[in-house]
Amino acid sequence: MHIKDLTLTNYRNYPSLAVEFDPKVNVIIGENAQGKTNLMEAIYVLAFTKSYRTTKDNELIAWDQTFAKVEGTLFKRNYHVPLEMQFQAKGKKAKLNHLEQKRLSDYIGALNVVMFAPEDLNLVKGSPQVRRRFIDMEIGQVKPVYIYHLGQYQKVLKQRNHLLKDLQRRKTTDTTMLSVLTDQLIEHATIILAKRFLFLDLLMNWARPIHEGITQHKEILSIAYDASIDIDNDADVDTIKQRYQAVFEQNQQKEIDRGSTLYGPHRDDLIFYVNDRNVQTFGSQGQQRTTALSLKLAEIELIKNEVGEYPVLLLDDVLSELDRYRQSHLLHTIKDKVQTFVTTTSVNDIEHETIRQARVFHVENGSIIKQEGDKS
Amino acid sequence: MYYPEPISKLIDSFTKLPGIGPKTAVRLAFFVLNMKEDDVLDFAKALVSAKRELTHCSVCGHITDQDPCQICTDASRDDSVICVVEDPKDVIAMEKMREFNGRYHVLHGSISPMDGIGPEDINVPDLINRLKDDKVKEIILATNPNVEGEATAMYISRLVKPSGIRITRIAHGLPMGGDLEYADEVTLSKAMEGRREL
Numbered sequence: 331m332h333i334k335d336l337t338l339t340n341y342r343n344y345p346s347l348a349v350e351f352d353p354k355v356n357v358i359i360g361e362n363a364q365g366k367t368n369l370m371e372a373i374y375v376l377a378f379t380k381s382y383r384t385t386k387d388n389e390l391i392a393w394d395q396t397f398a399k400v401e402g403t404l405f406k407r408n409y410h411v412p413l414e415m416q417f418q419a420k421g422k423k424a425k426l427n428h429l430e431q432k433r434l435s436d437y438i439g440a441l442n443v444v445m446f447a448p449e450d451l452n453l454v455k456g457s458p459q460v461r462r463r464f465i466d467m468e469i470g471q472v473k474p475v476y477i478y479h480l481g482q483y484q485k486v487l488k489q490r491n492h493l494l495k496d497l498q499r500r501k502t503t504d505t506t507m508l509s510v511l512t513d514q515l516i517e518h519a520t521i522i523l524a525k526r527f528l529f530l531d532l533l534m535n536w537a538r539p540i541h542e543g544i545t546q547h548k549e550i551l552s553i554a555y556d557a558s559i560d561i562d563n564d565a566d567v568d569t570i571k572q573r574y575q576a577v578f579e580q581n582q583q584k585e586i587d588r589g590s591t592l593y594g595p596h597r598d599d600l601i602f603y604v605n606d607r608n609v610q611t612f613g614s615q616g617q618q619r620t621t622a623l624s625l626k627l628a629e630i631e632l633i634k635n636e637v638g639e640y641p642v643l644l645l646d647d648v649l650s651e652l653d654r655y656r657q658s659h660l661l662h663t664i665k666d667k668v669q670t671f672v673t674t675t676s677v678n679d680i681e682h683e684t685i686r687q688a689r690v691f692h693v694e695n696g697s698i699i700k701q702e703g704d705k706s
Numbered sequence: 707m708y709y710p711e712p713i714s715k716l717i718d719s720f721t722k723l724p725g726i727g728p729k730t731a732v733r734l735a736f737f738v739l740n741m742k743e744d745d746v747l748d749f750a751k752a753l754v755s756a757k758r759e760l761t762h763c764s765v766c767g768h769i770t771d772q773d774p775c776q777i778c779t780d781a782s783r784d785d786s787v788i789c790v791v792e793d794p795k796d797v798i799a800m801e802k803m804r805e806f807n808g809r810y811h812v813l814h815g816s817i818s819p820m821d822g823i824g825p826e827d828i829n830v831p832d833l834i835n836r837l838k839d840d841k842v843k844e845i846i847l848a849t850n851p852n853v854e855g856e857a858t859a860m861y862i863s864r865l866v867k868p869s870g871i872r873i874t875r876i877a878h879g880l881p882m883g884g885d886l887e888y889a890d891e892v893t894l895s896k897a898m899e900g901r902r903e904l
Contacts, residue, residue, distance in 0.1 A: 433890075478892045485853040493819035502824060507817060510860040514853070 331406040331442065331639045332669035333373065340395040342368040343696035352689035352703070353405070354666065357680065358673045360693035366673040369693065370445070370646045372400050373671065376413050377443035377642075379424050379434050387417050404441050406639060413441060435474060442471070442633050442641035446626045446648050453625060454609055454618040458599035465600065468629060469529050472636040476525050483518035483595065490515055490591050498589035508582070515594060516574045522595045523557065524567050530555055530600070531563075532635075537628035541604075544620055544659050549604045551624055558597035619651060623660065630668060643670045650674055658683075713739070765836070767812035767829045769794045777801075777810060784808045786843040790833065790862065792816055792850055800848070808846075811836065816854040817861055825861060833862070837869060844872040851878050 338347040343365045360366045371381050371390075381390060391398040397418045404411040414425035423430055424437040431437040452460045470477045490511040496502045534553045541551035555563050559577045561570060577593050578585075585592055602609045602621050609621050633641045643664060649657055649672050657680070664670055677685055689703035709717065713735055720731035738746060762768070763775035770776065777783065777797070787808030791797055797810050813828040825831075836842065845866060849855035863873045879897035880889055889897070 474891045475895050482853055486857075489819050489853065489857065496819060504825065506864050507819070507825065507857075507861055510857050510864065511819075513860065514857055 331404060331642065333376075333441070333642060334403040334405050334410065336369075336372065336376075337399075337401040338372055339397075339399040339401075340392040341372055341398045341400055342390060342392060344368065344372075345392060345696060347697060349691065349698060351669070351671075353669055355661070355688035356669075356671045357677075357685060357688045357690045357703075358671065358693055359675070359677060359690060360673075361675060364693045365696050366693050367646055370447075370644050370671060370673060373402070373642065373644060374443055374445055375415055376400050376402050377441040378438055379415060379422065382445065382447070382449075387422055388419060390417050391419075402441075406440075411440060435477075439471065442637055442639075443644060444626055444629050444633065444641050445644040445646065446623065447644075447646040448648060448651070450622050450626065450648075451619060453622045454602055454613070461600040462596070462598065464625075465526055465529065468533075468632070469525055471633070473525065476522070479518045479521045479525075483515065483522060486511060486514045486518060487591055487594070487596060491589075494585055494591065495589040497586045505582070508586075512578050515591070516571060516578065519574055519594045520567055520571045523561075523570050523598075526595065526598075527555065527563055527565070532632060533625070533628050536631040537624045540627045540631075540663070541620065541624035543663065544624060544656055546655070549617070549620070550606075551621060552603045552606075554601045554603065556599040556601050558593045558595075616653075620656065623648075623652070623656070627660070627663065630664070640668045643668045645670060645672045647673055649680055650676075762812075762814075766810045767794075767814060767832065768797050768810060782807075785839075785841040787846065788833075788836065788842055788844070789846040789848050790859075791848050792855065792858075796848065808844075813849070813858065816849060816858040818854045828858070830862065830865070834865060837866065837871060842871060844874065847873065847875045 332353045333351055334353075335348070335350045337349075338344040340346075358366050358369055367383075371383060375381055375390065380387065384390075397416060399417070400415045402413050404413055411426070412428055414423075414428070416423040416425075424434055425431065426437050426440055453464055466476075466480060470480070490508070493502075493508055493511060497505070497508065530553060534551075537553070538551050541549060559573050561573050565573070574593070581592065602613075604613060604617055604621065607613070609617055613621065630641060630643060649660075652660065661670075672680070672688075674680060677690070685703075687703075689701070691698050692700040716735040716738060717728075717731045720726050720734045721728060726734070738749075741749075759771050760769050761771075761773060763770045763773055763778055765774045765778040768775050768777060784807050787806075788811050789800060789806060789808055790811045790813065791800065792813050792815060794812055794814075797812060800806055800810070811829065811833050813830065813833075815823055815828045817823055817825055817828065837845075845862070847859040847862060849859045859875055863875075866873055877900055878893070879900055880886065880893065886894075
């Protein structure tokens, strides 16, 4: 799939913009604070109906304006699909094929986007929460039922934590309710964990060869799921369930004493190893970056596998952080199959060959002032 | 905007109703001003008597103007089955069906530790008392299919199980007369789980 064109109205610092993209590589060049990332964000918004930079939709509306609009034409399976997102103070509207979609979940998924921004380095360096969100987002993109179980799990978890606090403070002594909530928790936790295991296996199968390629076969990447309970990564649903049941039974008093749920998917983490060494603690800056990159590229293949077409790739300010070899390897693997958007402050940061084939946009203060490259 | 006190009080009262925003409240209040005095009086009386004359049935907890309620005193109904629901509105929904001929028990809520609602805060102890009567053979748990409703159903089933009374839970799945293609993923997956042999 690729994005054919994009139209912005009152979107952040773009009063109005209409632009046609190259189906392969698009390079967006501009000084800092001119609107490069805003353009990337707009594409992201078109895919996910919300920004990755803010939770407040109102921030997307240009200063002094009452609404913002992002429109784009998606080319997918030989069809043109018009997409439209409208933002107003009172809410947002998502239109697919000019038809408003009442449920955003019916809209999300039309356009698949994989984004790689400097923040994504946190995937390796950051807190476990970042990695859990990564895994949840990825599974959610292709398995809507997973999102449901995750939501239910969070609700039960909240209830259970409250009850555990009440038990800790001796406001109640009713452990029947605790066992009810434990069973509910286990039901969703089992499904979540099983799906995560499955996903992780797929992810690793894709990420490993990619990582080897980027590092010229010097590094072998492996990913381990660090569960809060003692369990094998290939355990089946019944085994997982029994493990959870045993753990919660054994630790009931401990959980009451602490007043909180100590086991379950919300306490799990991913560990990345390069040549059997933990990248988070022992990896160099470059290794961490490459790991994050491999994961993102694996994500592209995963989506292709599930959806049948390659997603659109957004590279925000990351190309300049990679060395020449990694850069060209990256651009080589995606060339000709994935529509890619790259932002950078200077052309010099990017390999000459790539630039020659790409369509280049110069951004200044909320508008595109110059366009060059093949306009076939 | 300045309103004379009587009307501003009326507007204020209307905003307390669910689904009524400030604009609708103003519209309703001005409409009342133009109504016939008799109609307004009847309306006011209806409001007061709904509040004063209705109580909760001491047996099942349903809203009623006589205690015990009509359903509980109806001798033609089956004493052996009790349908447990969260809300009086659920009783009315069930009654519309005209298929169920047992008794009801209204919980007035669901268990939610987060909101400080425990089993004793809803009508659970009364239900347990009712079960001491040997006539009861089955309990149908018809609480809502959300996290709290499920938890409440599971909780009650655990309390009642030792007594040997049959406990059933209403099914989840597709609405009748609907199209499969319009069902959401979660409902569909529940329907798949609950499939049965033909």
